[in-house]
Amino acid sequence: MHDKTLTELAAGLRAGDFSSEELTRACLERIAEHDGTLNSFITVDEEHALAQARAADARLRQGEAGPLTGIPVAQKDIFCTDGVLTTCASRMLENFIAPYSATVVEKFDAAGAVMIGKTNMDEFAMGSSNETSYYGPVRNPWNPETVPGGSSGGSAAAVAARLVPAATGTDTGGSIRQPAALCGVTGLKPTYGRVSRWGMIAFASSLDQGGPIARSAEDAALLLGVMAGFDERDSTSIDRPVPDYTATLNDDIRGLKIGLPKEYFGEGLEAGVAQAVEAALDEYRRLGAEIVEISLPNTHLAVPAYYVVAPAECSSNLSRFDGVRFGHRCEEPEDLEDLYKRSRGEGFGAEVKRRIMIGTYALSAGYYDAYYLKAQKVRRLIRDDFLRAFEQVDVIMGPTTPAPAFRLGEKTDDPITMYLSDIYTIAVNLAGLPGMSIPAGFVNGLPVGLQLIGNHFDEARLLNVAHRYQQVTDHHLQGPAPYV
Amino acid sequence: MxxxxxxxxxxxxxxxxxxxxxxxxxxxxxxxxxxxxxxxxxxxxxxxxxxxxxxxxxxxxxxxxxxxxxxxxxxxxxxxxxxxxxxxxxxxxxxxxxxxxxxxxxxxxxxxxxxxxxxxxxxxxxxxxxxxxxxxxxxxxxxxxxxxxxxxxxxxxxxxxxxxxxxxxxxxxxxxxxxxxxxxxxxxxxxxxxxxxxxxxxxxxxxxxxxxxxxxxxxxxxxxxxxxxxxxxxxxxxxxxxxxxxxxxxxxxxxxxxxxxxxxxxxxxxxxxxxxxxxxxxxxxxxxEKVRAEMPELPDAKRQRFIEAYRLSEYDAGILTASREMADYFETVAKAIEDAKLAANWVMGELTGHLNRENREIGESPVSADQLAGLLKRILDNTISGKIAKEVFEAMWAGEGDADTIIAERGLKQITDTSALEAMVDEVIANNPKQVEQFRAGKEKVLGFFVGQIMKATQGKANPAQVNELLRKKLSS
Incomplete structure (x- = not known):
């Protein structure tokens, strides 16, 4: 059962081949069996999951089921879940039971999905390897000595290892696409404003966006259909109808114009990854697409701009973790300053502190214009690059990451090298565009991701283009040997 | 420096x-x-x-x-x-x-x-x-x-x-x-x-x-x-x-x-x-524009309007428009009694005096604008004199009810019955021949003495204008 995709499982539930309770128990058993090694979950709520599964079975019997009714879904531990521990993988929130649910969680609940647990991640979503988690690193199921990517590493690893058919992620600079690529699964970061941020613990508010991680584009289409939509509780969410993403999956892509940014194929890209991407492009040629070289001239500014904007916003967003109302509080504070310093000093890990300090510096009097304001101007340039490109092409493609999964500990002492692993994904967030990563082959037994970038609100096209590729290839069907 | x-x-x-x-x-x-x-x-x-x-x-x-x-x-x-x-x-x-x-x-x-x-x-x-x-x-x-x-x-x-x-x-x-x-x-x-x-x-x-x-x-x-x-x-x-x-x-x-x-x-x-x-x-x-259309009248405009519509002095209009509550209070009274000058005098006089003494805002006045108007109407229709009105106001402030109730309960209604007043005037003239002499010799001030006598006899309830008129008529005849 665990090797079935979400779409196949949904069909099985409807046909009565198995119940949601059976399916949920099967997932729980696999988590119990494998997660000791993988460490992809922070919280598994068996009781809650089984109760939801039984309710889903009742809905299925009454014929009131939607496509996700009865399907176990894991939530990244950045989404608040009412009555369930929500840690953001930080000691700061080690004891935080959220008193409300995120809109995304409510939508899955309403669809009848089963919330099976909360997945591990980089602390406050700050990281590209899942090594900054207070709960320890997640292992990549393809090779336990390598990282799963981050920050949604737990979600990607859990889906890749077939512990759960689908999971949510969030993506601020590549945090859905990069782990999806490194774990060989399908991940989609929607257009900024497409999925509500209410209840999603903020890292960098102007960049954060929730999205699905699954085994195929078809599954991702079903998940996005549930997650997307206007939410009056999020002022930055956009009031625009949600299309049926599954309806256009099979649309013909002959004549599709694919742009290849020459900047994404330069120095730093591993040869094996480049070859896998080339092979994928050949596949698209066979499907009738036209490949056009394009230029995104400000690409080299994306990482520096991102590492001003994101830390600046995070330095302010994380100010509420002060030990006063919730979260970690130091023992016996001497006075207010001591309370702040020790609570935050003890509660946050090194990477979070580094980014708070960078952001605080960038916003300080006398530096604001030189850093924050300038970064915002660069952001506009990057966005304009993409919008110009989309006048010529329908989608943009390239590698998701410059290299496959790296070894645990390999980059932890060198933040800059770590930051550069997001070099192809970050610009998409700065421009607010939708982006996907789909499996496109392997290098030395490790998965390679192909990145698809669409124009604003063009998720349906991305899913269509990804699905057509998955119809003629089987990379997405491959699983890591011990877990298949 | x-x-x-x-x-x-x-x-x-x-x-x-x-x-x-x-x-x-x-x-x-x-x-x-x-x-x-x-x-x-x-x-x-x-x-x-x-x-x-x-x-x-x-x-x-x-x-x-x-x-x-x-x-x-x-x-x-x-x-x-x-x-x-x-x-x-x-x-x-x-x-x-x-x-x-x-x-x-x-x-x-x-x-x-x-x-x-x-x-x-x-x-x-x-x-x-x-x-x-x-x-x-x-x-x-x-x-x-x-x-x-x-x-x-x-x-x-x-x-x-x-x-x-x-x-x-x-x-x-x-x-x-x-x-x-x-x-x-x-x-x-x-x-x-x-x-x-x-x-x-x-x-x-x-x-x-x-x-x-x-x-x-x-x-x-x-x-x-x-x-x-x-x-x-x-x-x-x-x-x-x-x-x-x-x-x-x-x-x-x-x-x-x-x-x-x-x-x-x-x-x-x-x-x-x-x-x-x-x-x-x-x-x-x-x-x-939508907000502009719904704007209330502003203090400066209101002051100008008060000067023109109610013929108030610049000073009075300034005081009466100092707060919106004060302006609304005054305007309610002025409209009800159709006598802006009397309304202004009472709002700025008795009412403000009482408020200041007790350190209250006009919104906390125990006498509402409608109640004050009810009192002033009784001055205008000669039911009571201005002096008696102050006594009634005092009682209203103490919460004894509206003006008409207090006037009735305390029997403060002014005597305007001409025949009753005439009898009193005749009596006062008959009892004070010396003063009658003085008045007739041209000492106008003595008229005040006669008025005082009648007011004393009626405990202030005689209509002063009527008494004056009757006295003049009788003394000159």
Whole structure:
């Protein structure tokens, strides 16, 4: 059962081949069996999951089921879940039971999905390897000595290892696409404003966006259909109808114009990854697409701009973790300053502190214009690059990451090298565009991701283009040997 | 050396919305601590602010009233600092692009002259919670009911030149926000408070002196006292060869002095930046016109109308339009009795006297406008004299009922029966032949004696005009 995709499982539930309770128990058993090694979950709520599964079975019997009714879904531990521990993988929130649910969680609940647990991640979503988690690193199921990517590493690893058919992620600079690529699964970061941020613990508010991680584009289409939509509780969410993403999956892509940014194929890209991407492009040629070289001239500014904007916003967003109302509080504070310093000093890990300090510096009097304001101007340039490109092409493609999964500990002492692993994904967030990563082959037994970038609100096209590729290839069907 | 005082005020006025500026929690005052603070107000992880649109209309209303430019696009910014009653670690405010730009108001000074005071800007922001230092034995209690309450911060130009001007300006803004119905202006509850920037310079100088900022003053009297103290303190320092330190100071009303809170060196770097959780506020000309069409009459316009429509003096009109409640009270009475002069005299005389004596606002008057009109109608239809009316008013103030009830119960109805009065007049004339002689010899003043006799006999209830007329008729015949 665990090797079935979400779409196949949904069909099985409807046909009565198995119940949601059976399916949920099967997932729980696999988590119990494998997660000791993988460490992809922070919280598994068996009781809650089984109760939801039984309710889903009742809905299925009454014929009131939607496509996700009865399907176990894991939530990244950045989404608040009412009555369930929500840690953001930080000691700061080690004891935080959220008193409300995120809109995304409510939508899955309403669809009848089963919330099976909360997945591990980089602390406050700050990281590209899942090594900054207070709960320890997640292992990549393809090779336990390598990282799963981050920050949604737990979600990607859990889906890749077939512990759960689908999971949510969030993506601020590549945090859905990069782990999806490194774990060989399908991940989609929607257009900024497409999925509500209410209840999603903020890292960098102007960049954060929730999205699905699954085994195929078809599954991702079903998940996005549930997650997307206007939410009056999020002022930055956009009031625009949600299309049926599954309806256009099979649309013909002959004549599709694919742009290849020459900047994404330069120095730093591993040869094996480049070859896998080339092979994928050949596949698209066979499907009738036209490949056009394009230029995104400000690409080299994306990482520096991102590492001003994101830390600046995070330095302010994380100010509420002060030990006063919730979260970690130091023992016996001497006075207010001591309370702040020790609570935050003890509660946050090194990477979070580094980014708070960078952001605080960038916003300080006398530096604001030189850093924050300038970064915002660069952001506009990057966005304009993409919008110009989309006048010529329908989608943009390239590698998701410059290299496959790296070894645990390999980059932890060198933040800059770590930051550069997001070099192809970050610009998409700065421009607010939708982006996907789909499996496109392997290098030395490790998965390679192909990145698809669409124009604003063009998720349906991305899913269509990804699905057509998955119809003629089987990379997405491959699983890591011990877990298949 | 002669010194000139330079003052600018930052007034924080709480906007009279039902719910908070970025959440649906109630803004009602006085609830048990932390019962009116929702997840957004508590700054829980994952929550987001949503702008309460009512505050935008209120800010536009204020902007129109001070003839300011309303920004077509304004931006909410985060002001970052740590404090236990600031749940998010930042306050959502406006910084570079405030909703209301440069405007002005005219203030009236005690000598009757007027002065135009510039208003640099007015911007929207959320209030913080309250730290309670008493009752917790070495700990601090936090009440977040006030967190997220909408404020309009109104920043004046440094145009004020004396503590008295500062008070006149503050009163003007206070009356204005109440006229506009955008704030209840309640100073005890902290709905209207100000910070004062104060400096002195040699008269004739064009440079500003070093200023200090006096924080969180919540009464007109304290503003005057705090500035007076601060001006004296600064002059003393300068005259003894010292230099004023730029710092934030607190006014202690008990001691009547200001004392330092933090210096410029310790001044906060608030690291303002646009709040990425909120969209820029867009204001179209149509929105402005809609608010303009619903604007209430403003104090200056009302004063002018009172002068023209009710033929009031400039002085009377000024007093009667000082607050909207006063103006409404007067106008209700004036319309009901169709005698503006009588209404004005009573509102400014008896009513204001009683209010002042008991230190009450006009809204707390035990005698309503309708009740006062009922009383004055009885003067106009000769049921009672003005003198008796004062007695009736006293009883109304004490809560004994409306005028007609009191007049009836106390038997205060004026005697207007001509035959009854005639008999009394005849009797008084018959009993006082000497005075009759004097009057007939041309001593007009003696008439007063006769009137007095009749009033005494009727306990003041005789109609004075009628008595006069009868006396003249009988004495001259």
């Amino acid at each position: 002669e010194w000139e005082t330079v003052i600018g005020l930052e007034i924080h006025t709480q906007l009279a919305t039902k719910s908070k500026i970025f959440s649906g929690a109630s803004t009602a005052y006085g609830a048990a601590p932390n019962t009116q603070a929702c997840a957004v107000d508590l700054g829980l992880p994952g929550v987001l602010p949503v702008l309460n649109k009512a505050v935008v209309d209120m800010a536009i209303r204020f902007g129109l009233a001070i003839e300011a430019e309303i920004a077509p696009l304004s931006i909410f910014a985060r002001k970052n600092y740590f404090y236990p009653d600031l749940p998010k670690g930042y306050q959502i405010s406006q910084y570079e692009l405030p909703i209301v730009g440069l405007g002005r108001v005219t203030i009236e000074l005690e000598d009757g002259s007027t002065k135009v005071i510039g208003i640099t800007r007015a911007h929207l922001e959320e209030d913080a919670g309250k730290s309670l230092h008493e009752d917790f034995h070495g700990m601090t209690g936090i009440d977040l009911n006030r967190a997220g309450t909408p404020l309009l911060e109104i920043v004046s130009e440094p145009d004020l030149r004396s503590p008295q001007e500062a008070v006149a300006y503050m009163k003007k803004i206070h009356a204005l926000v109440r006229y506009l119905e955008i704030s209840d202006g309640n100073m005890q509850e902290g709905s209207f408070r100000c910070d004062a920037n104060v400096s002195v310079r040699p008269r004739g100088s064009h440079e500003f002196g070093t200023r200090t900022e006096l924080k969180n003053i919540n009464s007109f009297r304290f503003v005057e006292k705090a500035i007076e103290y601060e001006v004296e303190r600064q002059i003393e320092i300068l005259e003894s060869g010292g230099a004023v330190v730029q710092e934030t100071r607190l006014f202690d009303p008990d001691k009547g002095e200001t004392r330092p809170m933090r210096s410029k060196e310790e001044a906060m770097d608030y690291r303002y930046f646009p709040d990425p959780d909120l969209l820029p506020v867009e204001i179209t000309p149509e929105m402005i």
